[in-house]
Amino acid sequence: NAAEVTLRMVGAWAHGFSPTGEIGKNFMDNVNRLGEGVVRIQYIGADDVLPPFDQPEALVNGVFDVWYGAPNYWAGVVPGGDITELSPHLVPDGGPGSKLYDFVVGLYEAKGVRHLGHAAGDLGVGVHYLSTNFPVKSLDDLRGKQLRVTPLTRHFVQAAGGESVTLPPSEIYLAMDRGTVEGFSWPVADAFTRYGWQEVTRYMIDQPMYRSGGSVAMNLDKWNALSPEAQDILLKAMAETQEWTRRWFAQNLEEQVRLMKEGGMEVLKLSDEEAERWNKLAIESLWAYYETILPADKITEVKALFDAAE
Amino acid sequence: MKALGRIFDIITDALAVVSSTILVAMMLLTVVKVAMRSVLNYGILGIDQISGIMMVYMTFLGAAWVLRRDSHVVVDLVVASVPQGARRVMLILSSLVGAAVCFTLTWFGTKAVSLSLSRGVMVAAELEIPRAVNLVVIPLGCFLLGLEFVRRAVRLYRNNDATSEKFVEA
Amino acid sequence: MEWWQFLIFFFCGLTLFMFMGLPVAIAFLLMNMIGVYMLWGGVSGFNQLILSIDSSISTFYLVPIPMFILMGTLMFHSGIAPRMIKVIDQWLGFISGRLAVLTVGAGAALATLTGVAMGSVAMLGSTLTSEMQKHGYSKSLSIGPVLGSGALAILIPPSTLAIVLASVGGFSVAKTLVAIVVPGVLLALMYVAYILIRVKLRPHEAPVYDVPVVPLGRKVKDTFLYLLPPVSIVFLIIACIFFGWATPTESAAIGTFLTFILMACSGSLTVANLKNAIGSATQLSIMILIILTGSAGFSQLLGFSGATSAITSWATSLPVDPVVLMIMMMLIVLVIGMFIEQTSIVLVTIPIFLPIIRAMGWDPIWFAVIMMVNLELATITPPAGLSLFVMKGVAPPGTTMKDIYWAAFPFIMLNILLMLIMIVFPPIALWLPSFM
Ligand code: NA
Ligand code: NA
Numbered sequence: 025n026a027a028e029v030t031l032r033m034v035g036a037w038a039h040g041f042s043p044t045g046e047i048g049k050n051f052m053d054n055v056n057r058l059g060e061g062v063v064r065i066q067y068i069g070a071d072d073v074l075p076p077f078d079q080p081e082a083l084v085n086g087v088f089d090v091w092y093g094a095p096n097y098w099a100g101v102v103p104g105g106d107i108t109e110l111s112p113h114l115v116p117d118g119g120p121g122s123k124l125y126d127f128v129v130g131l132y133e134a135k136g137v138r139h140l141g142h143a144a145g146d147l148g149v150g151v152h153y154l155s156t157n158f159p160v161k162s163l164d165d166l167r168g169k170q171l172r173v174t175p176l177t178r179h180f181v182q183a184a185g186g187e188s189v190t191l192p193p194s195e196i197y198l199a200m201d202r203g204t205v206e207g208f209s210w211p212v213a214d215a216f217t218r219y220g221w222q223e224v225t226r227y228m229i230d231q232p233m234y235r236s237g238g239s240v241a242m243n244l245d246k247w248n249a250l251s252p253e254a255q256d257i258l259l260k261a262m263a264e265t266q267e268w269t270r271r272w273f274a275q276n277l278e279e280q281v282r283l284m285k286e287g288g289m290e291v292l293k294l295s296d297e298e299a300e301r302w303n304k305l306a307i308e309s310l311w312a313y314y315e316t317i318l319p320a321d322k323i324t325e326v327k328a329l330f331d332a333a334e
Numbered sequence: 335m336k337a338l339g340r341i342f343d344i345i346t347d348a349l350a351v352v353s354s355t356i357l358v359a360m361m362l363l364t365v366v367k368v369a370m371r372s373v374l375n376y377g378i379l380g381i382d383q384i385s386g387i388m389m390v391y392m393t394f395l396g397a398a399w400v401l402r403r404d405s406h407v408v409v410d411l412v413v414a415s416v417p418q419g420a421r422r423v424m425l426i427l428s429s430l431v432g433a434a435v436c437f438t439l440t441w442f443g444t445k446a447v448s449l450s451l452s453r454g455v456m457v458a459a460e461l462e463i464p465r466a467v468n469l470v471v472i473p474l475g476c477f478l479l480g481l482e483f484v485r486r487a488v489r490l491y492r493n494n495d496a497t498s499e500k501f502v503e504a
Numbered sequence: 505m506e507w508w509q510f511l512i513f514f515f516c517g518l519t520l521f522m523f524m525g526l527p528v529a530i531a532f533l534l535m536n537m538i539g540v541y542m543l544w545g546g547v548s549g550f551n552q553l554i555l556s557i558d559s560s561i562s563t564f565y566l567v568p569i570p571m572f573i574l575m576g577t578l579m580f581h582s583g584i585a586p587r588m589i590k591v592i593d594q595w596l597g598f599i600s601g602r603l604a605v606l607t608v609g610a611g612a613a614l615a616t617l618t619g620v621a622m623g624s625v626a627m628l629g630s631t632l633t634s635e636m637q638k639h640g641y642s643k644s645l646s647i648g649p650v651l652g653s654g655a656l657a658i659l660i661p662p663s664t665l666a667i668v669l670a671s672v673g674g675f676s677v678a679k680t681l682v683a684i685v686v687p688g689v690l691l692a693l694m695y696v697a698y699i700l701i702r703v704k705l706r707p708h709e710a711p712v713y714d715v716p717v718v719p720l721g722r723k724v725k726d727t728f729l730y731l732l733p734p735v736s737i738v739f740l741i742i743a744c745i746f747f748g749w750a751t752p753t754e755s756a757a758i759g760t761f762l763t764f765i766l767m768a769c770s771g772s773l774t775v776a777n778l779k780n781a782i783g784s785a786t787q788l789s790i791m792i793l794i795i796l797t798g799s800a801g802f803s804q805l806l807g808f809s810g811a812t813s814a815i816t817s818w819a820t821s822l823p824v825d826p827v828v829l830m831i832m833m834m835l836i837v838l839v840i841g842m843f844i845e846q847t848s849i850v851l852v853t854i855p856i857f858l859p860i861i862r863a864m865g866w867d868p869i870w871f872a873v874i875m876m877v878n879l880e881l882a883t884i885t886p887p888a889g890l891s892l893f894v895m896k897g898v899a900p901p902g903t904t905m906k907d908i909y910w911a912a913f914p915f916i917m918l919n920i921l922l923m924l925i926m927i928v929f930p931p932i933a934l935w936l937p938s939f940m
Contacts, residue, residue: 073807075800078552078559081455085552087544099458100465135453175458187371190382190459195565197667204751218674354786357570364567364757368750382564382753390562392570392786393793400790406527407791407893413525414904428525435534439554442547446554468558 029063029254031055031246034079036093038070043150043276044214045070047143047238048092050268054261063254065090080241084136089246095142095239096176102135103317107326108142109176109234110310112333115266116142116235120259124329131322138247141262144237145213145273152177152233155216155225155289156207157200162298163305172196172208176234176310181209183309193219200224211236212284213277222287230293233306237269339485346399346478353396356388380461387468394475398482422490429487436480443473505542510809514539515843518802519887528893532798533557539805553801560800561793564753569623570789571756574782576627578763579734581781582772585631587730594718594726601703601710603636604649605696611653612660612692613738621883622792625654625891629898630788637900642709644911645702647895647903651884652695652915654891658846658880659688665846666876673854673861675868679937683873686936687922691877694918702914733769737762791897795890802843826864830871830927833857834878838920841882842889849879873933874926881919884912 033052037045052065074082076093080101083091098105108116108128118124120141132139144150152174158165167185178188189205199205201224210216212228214236240262247255281291294302315323367381400406413424450466457463505513514535521531536556540549579585596602611628628650636646658665663684670680703710718726737759744755767773807813824832833853840849861871883891886909895908926933 068810069807069813072813073804075556075559075804078555081555082544082552084453085545086548087552096458100456101453103454103456178460188379188460195667199751220670220676223676350783350786353790354782357574357786357789358782360567361571361574361757361760364754365761368754368758372749385564385567385753386562389566389570389793390558393561393790393797396786396790397794400787400794401527403787405787405791405897406529407795407896408522408525408527408905412523414906424525431521431524431534432526432530435530435537438537439533439557442550443554446551449551465555465558468562469554472554472557 028061029250031063031065031089031242032068033065033090033092034068034074034082034088035070035091036076036079036097038072039067041070042215042218043272044094044211044236044238045092046272047265047269048240050272051092051140051240051261051265054264055258058261059254059257063250063257080137083241083243086243086245088243090140090240090242092238092240094174095237096174098132098137098239098241099175102132102137104314104322104326105131105135105137105139106176106239107131107314107318109236110307110314110330111142111235112147112330114146114270114333116144116237118329119266120263123332124326127326127329132241133244136244138242138244140240140242140258141266142235142237142239143262143266143269144235145277146270147235148232149270150213150273150277151211151236152209153212153231154207154209154229154233155212155221155227156229157203157224157226158206159227160229160292161294163302166207169207170205172199172205174209177209179309179313180233180306183305183312197221197224209233212280213273215276216280217283217287222284222289225289228281228284228289228291230291231299231302233303234310237273240265342481342485343402346402346482349395349478350399353392353399356392356395360385360388360392380459383457383459383461383463387463390468391471394471397475398478401479401482401486426487426490429483429490433480433483433487436476436483439476440473440480443469443476447473505809507809507811507814511806511811514802514806514809514811518843522887528888529794529798532795532802536798536801536805539802539809543805543808556801556804557797560797566793566796567753568756569626569792570785571753571760572623573626573630573788573792574785575756575760575763576630577781577785577788578760578767580631581777581784582767582770584730584734584763584766584770584772586635588734591723591726591731594723599700600707600712601645601699603632603639603641604645604699604703604710607632607636607649608653608692608695608699611650611656612689621655621657621880621891622894624657625650625883625894626788626792626898628654629895630784633895633898634900636710639713640711643903643907645699645709647899647908647911648913648915649695649699651891651895651908651912652918653692654894655880655883655915655919656688656692658883659684659691659876663876665850665879666872668847669850669854669872669875669879673858673868673872675872676937679869680872680876683869683933683937684876686932687873687877687926690932691880691919691922694922695915698914698918733766734763737766788894788897792890792894795893799888799890826866827927829860829864830866830874833860834874834923834927837875837878838881838885841878842885842887846879846882849882867930867934869937870926870930870933874923877919877923877926881916881923884919885916886912 033048035045035048039045039049052067055063055065068088074087077097079091079093080098082088084101095106095109111117111124113124117128117139129139154171158169160166163184166181169186170189171181171186172191173181173188178190181188191199191205196208197220200208200221216222285291363381364385367378370378413421416424447466447469450469451464455465457465457468517538518531518535521534522528526534536553537550540553541547543549544552592606593602596606599605607628610632611624633646633650637643663681666680666684670676740762741755741759744750744758750758764773767777822832837849837853840853861868883889886892892905892908892912896903896905899908
């Protein structure tokens with residue numbers, strides 16, 4: 025069909041490598057099924073074609089059309105673009121058609137990007153966890169410890185008095201093995217054991233943080249040039265992906281925790297009181313960060329939209 | 335023209351000193367960081383990130399100086415084995431192409447810096463620093479490198495026999 | 505354009521630009537500009553090219569490159585390295601070709617410090633190559649062992665590349681790291697054996713020069729004064745990394761700092777020495793880093809055009825015997841490795857190789873180890889192995905790329921021989937990790 029539009033997609037992780045990467049593949053498959061004759065997605069590659077942290081700007085520059093990866097990869101380009109990490113809604117951005125979704129779309133549009141969706145597991149499923157080589161009973165145990173963080177979890181670690189160290193996934197094994205860091209944050213459902221980290225890590229702290237998951241975005245000009253029919257297909261495909269991701273992450277989390285335990289790791293549960301302290305600090309420290317990069321009225325608006333969740 | 339050349343030499347020499355200083359500073363910063371951590375148990379944030387920025391500055395501030403010393407890596411398989419006349423033409427031509435590449439990068443580098451500033455792009459690591467801080471040295475370095483290529487072409491054009499010294503023994 | 509048209513166009517263009525005498529970095533950047541125009545949406549993609557130049561070198565993982573270069577030039581210009589070599593000379597006086605053998609030993613020692621072959625080559629090349637030529641060694645023998653031994657950096661832990669390979673492939677990182685030790689040591693021994701045989705057959709390549717008879721007391725004293733201090737710095741760096749006191753970047757900086765202190769103690773911390781050492785370290789570092797600004801983008805564009813993945817999937821879909829398939833896969837890596845750097849090779853090929861490894865029922869560690877030797881080889885294969893360019897930068901004036909290509913040749917053959925041995929006798933690769 026001559027009228028069919030082909031969109032080129034690049035992602036942060038190759039298909040088949042990480043469960044989070046499968047969000048991109050699922051979205052592509054949905055589009056290609058629903059969009060026959062109207063719109064289709066062609067997968068170009070992942071970190072083999074562009075370094076993941078360069079991909080968001082490359083999307084804005086029109087090097088390719090559709091992107092998937094972690095929401096916080098947008099932190100430098102779209103201030104607050106990953107604010108749905110704090111969302112209490114089942115679908116982090118509320119899904120196409122909701123007020124929260126329109127708010128997030130507005131944040132991205134100002135920077136030349138069309139946000140398509142943030143897909144994650146249910147609340148507390150497939151999210152960030154801390155894994156350590158020292159026993160942790162309380163938040164206070166983190167004080168003075170060197171911990172590997174992501175841009176998202178560094179606020180919490182710093183607020184807890186730890187020393188945050190930024191390392192790419194490929195360096196974590198050696199750093200844990202040699203004791204250069206004593207713990208690290210990772211969304212456990214995302215193939216924790218595939219990296220072999222269970223061989224060099226003793227404990228997983230069973231205290232979920234934020235939402236994690238993956239997000240899908242488009243170049244804004246390319247989006248605006250699409251027919252309304254094609255746009256609808258993309259949104260419908262996204263809604264399906266957001267629904268699918270919930271089961272997908274639950275299944276992966278369960279499998280990973282089983283493999284971690286088989287690998288000799290111990291899952292530590294905090295007392296109710298400590299869990300609440302931990303959760304409070306995690307949320308408050310991240311809000312404090314967003315308050316430095318978003319205007320006060322946006323903060324008020326998004327807090328109201330979050331509160332609307334049941 | 336000669337005075338202009340001398341001023342340019344002084345500038346590239348000065349920038350080479352800055353590059354060298356960056357190299358040593360990079361080492362000292364890291365040593366201080368380790369010392370603070372192991373002696374005072376106090377971690378300094380962002381040294382690794384700053385080291386990354388210093389790598390870019392060191393490279394681009396010193397690139398023109400390295401060219402003046404004829405030390406950029408060249409595959410001289412062909413250049414070294416052709417007769418001297420042809421070699422001179424090739425070297426003039428490649429210098430001009432080099433200049434064109436550098437000036438093109440200067441142009442697009444400048445645009446990239448202004449675009450990055452207008453989009454407000456930040457590097458979201460330990461220290462929130464505008465990406466433009468990294469980028470700005472690229473057009474600057476490319477511009478100086480381009481000028482040095484032009485000078486090399488002019489020098490080769492004027493001197494009939496004196497091609498680049500490194501090929502004398504080849 | 506089809507992927508194969510891109511492939512031919514890219515490589516012909518790059519070769520043409522390099523051969524016309526453009527600096528390698530500029531040749532890469534020019535080819536990238538053309539590629540960006542074709543693949544990344546015309547002129548608007550140029551913005552991305554600038555970003556890619558920045559992100560290719562603005563990372564602290566590469567900081568050990570300039571650090572180890574600085575350490576090398578400091579040791580060289582202050583006379584510490586030449587004195588150290590002299591002491592070893594006093595002990596090794598009876599071995600013919602001892603400086604070449606020493607290079608292999610030093611390369612293996614350096615390899616325990618770094619995973620970056622280019623830094624190793626820069627240090628060995630700037631200290632030992634001119635030393636060998638001063639003593640009448642042939643060009644080829646003064647360059648080849650440096651290239652081969654420098655590349656050991658990737659094969660002897662710590663090796664960042666082994667970790668990248670294992671995590672992309674989903675292999676056990678610990679096992680991969682342990683498994684590469686045996687081929688690493690084996691390769692170093694093969695180098696030594698080769699040098700000894702070569703010097704025996706062609707004595708004019710490594711003339712025996714008179715080593716004055718030194719009394720034992722003096723030898724011991726010199727060892728303590730001139731050999732042990734720099735060697736302890738090296739061992740301290742290893743300890744820092746091994747026991748996790750510091751990251752490789754930090755360890756490299758500490759080692760360089762200690763070299764300054766050693767210079768002060770030996771009375772060679774003069775302004776002239778510092779100026780020479782820091783100046784040439786700056787020049788060498790810029791020379792290497794600026795090539796990286798171009799080669800990263802080139803690999804990305806190749807990936808983007810679909811050429812690298814297409815050629816891999818085409819060749820691996822052929823119906824042939826498993827061993828032949830393994831050899832073919834390694835040939836593909838070898839060919840790609842002539843042009844692009846190793847991390848990109850891993851990122852491009854492993855996702856396509858993985859299903860084949862599983863389908864064949866191969867031990868993934870066996871595959872990983874052979875692959876690592878191949879990736880090591882990629883740093884020294886012409887025309888675009890990065891270590892070759894580094895060697896060109898540090899070699900004495902008058903050394904041509906042709907000299908370097910020829911010098912690398914026998915060492916490339918030794919690497920291929922080792923790969924074949926491991927393909928035929930898997931236990932060599934699997935013996936050590938079987939104790940884990
Ligand atoms: Na190594
Ligand atoms: Na190569």
